[in-house]
Amino acid sequence: QVQLQESGPGLVKPSQTLSLTCTVSGGSISSGSYYWSWIRQPAGKGLEWIGRIYSSGNTNYNPSLKSRVTMSVDTSKNQFSLKLSSVTAADTGVFYCARAPDFWSEYFDYWGPGTLVTVSS
Amino acid sequence: DIQMTQSPSSLSASVGDRVTITCRASQGISTYLNWYQQKPGKAPNLLIYAASSLQSGVPSRFSGSVSGTDFTLTITSLQPEDFAIYYCQQSFNTPFTFGPGTKVDV
Numbered sequence: 001q002v003q004l005q006e007s008g009p010g011l012v013k014p015s016q017t018l019s020l021t022c023t024v025s026g027g028s029i030s031s032g033s034y035y036w037s038w039i040r041q042p043a044g045k046g047l048e049w050i051g052r053i054y055s056s057g058n059t060n061y062n063p064s065l066k067s068r069v070t071m072s073v074d075t076s077k078n079q080f081s082l083k084l085s086s087v088t089a090a091d092t093g094v095f096y097c098a099r100a101p102d103f104w105s106e107y108f109d110y111w112g113p114g115t116l117v118t119v120s121s
Numbered sequence: 122d123i124q125m126t127q128s129p130s131s132l133s134a135s136v137g138d139r140v141t142i143t144c145r146a147s148q149g150i151s152t153y154l155n156w157y158q159q160k161p162g163k164a165p166n167l168l169i170y171a172a173s174s175l176q177s178g179v180p181s182r183f184s185g186s187v188s189g190t191d192f193t194l195t196i197t198s199l200q201p202e203d204f205a206i207y208y209c210q211q212s213f214n215t216p217f218t219f220g221p222g223t224k225v226d227v
Contacts, residue, residue, distance in 0.1 A: 037217075047165065047208060047219040062216040063122075096164055105171040106212040107155040111164035 002026040004097050004112035012091075012119050018084040022097030022112055023077070030055040030075040035100045037108065038071065038082045042093035052100070053080055087119045123147050123211050125220035132225055140196040142223045144209035149190060153213035156185055156194045159222075160205045168207075169194065199225070 008020035022036070029036065037052040051061035053071040061069045065084070073080040084091060094116050098108040124147035134140050144154065152172035157165035167176045169185035172192060182197045196203055204227060209220040 046221050047210075049215075049217040049219070052215075060215050064216070098164075100212075103170075105153045105155070106217070107167055107170035107176075107210070108157075108165070109167050109170075109176065111166075114164050 002099065002110045004099065004110055006095060006097050006112045006115040008115060008117070010116055010118060012087055012117060013121050014088055014119055015086055018082070018087050018091065018117055018119070020082045020095055020097075020115065020117070021079050022081070023079050024099070025078070028075075029073065029078045029080065032056075033102050035102060035106065036073065036080045037098045037100060039096045039098055039108070039111075040091075040093050041096070041114075042090075045093075050082065050084075050095075089119050092117065092119045122216055123150065123213060123218050125209055125211055125218050127207075127209060127220035127223050129223060130221065131223065133227060134199050134225060135227070136199055136201055138199045140199050140203075140225060142194045142207050142225075144192040144194070144220050145190055146192075146211055146213075150211045150213035152187055153211055154185075154187070154192045155210045155212060156183075157208045157210065158203075158205045159208065165208060196225075 003025045005023045012018045035052045038050040053059045068085045070083040094114040096114045097112045099110040100106045154172045156169040159165040172187045173185045206222045206224045
């Protein structure tokens with residue numbers, strides 16, 4: 001059974017960089033058959049796709065966040081990571097990592113439980 | 122970006138009811154449409170992918186369909202554990218976008 005788990009600081013100061021890691025267990029991140037995404041959800045609001053990374057390191061970012069987002073993958077640790085720079089209070093929310101099979105219609109079949117990140121001084 | 126809308130934004134229902142939620146995209150997305158259920162404090166859970174394919178392990182009372190540009194999620198007999206928020210998501214192109222959600226409550 002594949003499991004994903006987000007980790008990282010729960011509190012980040014404004015203007016700093018938010019850094020999160022997703023650890024994948026029960027399957028290899030380098031299998032080449034999946035995309036690995038980050039999705040966020042402000043409190044009481046809807047879902048926003050941040051971007052995705054393939055095991056090769058290829059990335060696609062949401063244009064609304066592209067200038068501030070960097071994703072990376074560490075196949076040796078079976079992890080992928082998110083960095084979001086210059087954060088403001090508007091970046092506060094729950095961040096999820098998720099897996100999507102490399103299928104013609106990409107869907108998120110496994111999610112981490114989510115981690116709450118608060119941006120505050 | 123493709124904008125997703127859902128209707129209704131919320132609905133009240135009872136156990137045993139048939140519930141229908143509609144999702145529409147701002148442009149044609151073929152059948153690149155997925156449905157998720159989210160309960161409070163939990164991550165979303167995939168119900169339907171590619172408009173009408175039932176995800177493994179999801180009860181058969183959930184179904185998805187498409188008619189033109191309208192996508193529908195149907196719950197044939199609502200169960201107590203089905204009270205939640207339901208989101209649609211398009212995967213036609215990036216950035217992937219989600220609908221605003223439909224809250225199903227008592």
